[in-house]
Amino acid sequence: MDTISVRPARIQDVAAAAGVSVSTVSNVLNRPERVNALTAERVRDAVAALDYVPHPGAAGLRTGHSSSIGLVLPDVANSFYSRIARGAADAAYDHGYSLVLCDSGDAPEREQGYFTMLVEQRAVGAVVVPLGADPTRLTRLRERGIPLVLADRAMPAQDGCSVSVDDIAGGRIAVQHLLDCGARDLLVVNGERGIRQCADRYQGARQAVRSRRAARLGQVVAEEMTVAYGMEIARKLDDLPDGVFCTNDFLAAGLCRGLGERGVKVPEDVQVVGYGDLDIASFVGTTLTTIRQPVEELGRAAVEMLLDEVEARAEHAHETRVFAPDLVLRESTRAPSAP
Amino acid sequence: MDTISVRPARIQDVAAAAGVSVSTVSNVLNRPERVNALTAERVRDAVAALDYVPHPGAAGLRTGHSSSIGLVLPDVANSFYSRIARGAADAAYDHGYSLVLCDSGDAPEREQGYFTMLVEQRAVGAVVVPLGADPTRLTRLRERGIPLVLADRAMPAQDGCSVSVDDIAGGRIAVQHLLDCGARDLLVVNGERGIRQCADRYQGARQAVRSRRAARLGQVVAEEMTVAYGMEIARKLDDLPDGVFCTNDFLAAGLCRGLGERGVKVPEDVQVVGYGDLDIASFVGTTLTTIRQPVEELGRAAVEMLLDEVEARAEHAHETRVFAPDLVLRESTRAPSAP
DNA sequence: CTGTTAGCGCCTTCAG
């Protein structure tokens, strides 16, 4: 069967069918308390009978409110971002907004294209993981009347809300856990220094060690954060540490495997903590103890903060929300002894 | 700085500024050929000066056309679906449509909620990866005037377009490759029979072997398609085959690792082909030769078929497009000898 | 080639 093009019922049709005026129908739908219960009943019957579906777009034209919010990110296919998207979609759905997916594909022109699209659509706001560090374009969007919430990026508090995960805390938790499990000769297997997340996680690791005089902390930097480099590092290690914190799960998975090939047992000889709770962490042979980042919640919170700004306007105070990562215990570390 | 609420310029303002009528402005924007070059120039200047941005929503109210298309799927955080989303977003962007992300979260009520949202928004159409097998709700959507393209699911051709990947061909290619590489004693490590994809891939594998009398094909079914089960299977294997086709990359990764622990070398002793080209395939120690599915293209094609239906209407012929998977050569198989 | 006019579907004063 092909598409039937029955012109959908309009509010007028409902009014006629119910024997009332359009404004009464509108009231029944939007402010039921102002309408006599019986007439309301009649109207609702008519709505059902005609399969009437209101048209928020038309309403928005009148009221000035739209009901779509933008989600601008570099690449939905990347699991970190797709998890943000999931959380954002959840929240948007719960609040009756629709989420417009804007995948900039790492291309600034395209990001800009989406920005103007959002202006055209009169989106109520946008959650964005911006591409460059340059805030000019973001500011312009905001001046255009589109409130923004930044995700996973810093943002001067006065300019708007932002959400992110605390990587320093993550590093601290990871290493603290190794200490709790009895490890004292520690190694951080890190990614490039330039990556903010890596630097922060290392800083957190140092904080944890500082509180425990008796422990040592080394660091080795992997060229790329992949399983292969993790294995490589495991092979080259001279004196084995008794605890390793890898700043990403791929490195951790590779490291475990490389150690295995040398006959080193995880967690008996060396304990390992990863970071990110990627799929791989629970699929791998020795499942990884790792740091979970509440990414979905991050997306959800971003949307909710945005809606608060949109709906509260005057009373809204910008907020920089930082989420706490937490530890997922699996096989690559031993049970912690009570401190 | 806070949101400045300057009421955006309307088409009237532009008309006034340029000293012409609104319809002329509209024409300049939509059918430039019907307008004198000089007046057009004046209008464009005014547009720029006032920072005028057209309001497609209002236009749509008038024309009846909307410019948003829905993307309904079970879970964006799942990499298969997020890749579809990426392709769909690409195509939608290229054609000037906006993509509304509808993550049903595996909940039928929610999927239904999104369906009615799409009706409300008068979406021009939707790409959907439906939850259940029941086509009733889909049909209703279509009757409501929202054309559908199904992704990764079967659909009677007369009811609309669909896109999917040919799993039989995928299985055939995988095993053919093993044969080309000299393997003769083959094993399929599969998931549950009930899963259509698994059944299809096995069927493809059998087709490949049938053409080569001299080869044997066994099958073993893993309870779950994870790295851990792959390892398990590698450990339990009695007589080693010389070629293994795992119907998913997790299984393949686990298998390789399990074989490694037994001292069996990949690809020297046993060659392995995976399926899916997940991240893990290229990150793992011995990188996996695997079957790539053109998932992004699937998403892109879905949107384009949808738009064809929307724009062509009468001449549009429903199409069931099946994509061909292909082989990605990596380290877990030896170079094929010319056939 | 350009201007005038009448809605698209809805909400919202303002009267009754």
Next chain:
DNA sequence: CTGAAGGCGCTAACAG
């Protein structure tokens, strides 16, 4: 508590 009328921003006839 209900109805009539105007307009949100834009396009599409139809005149000029």
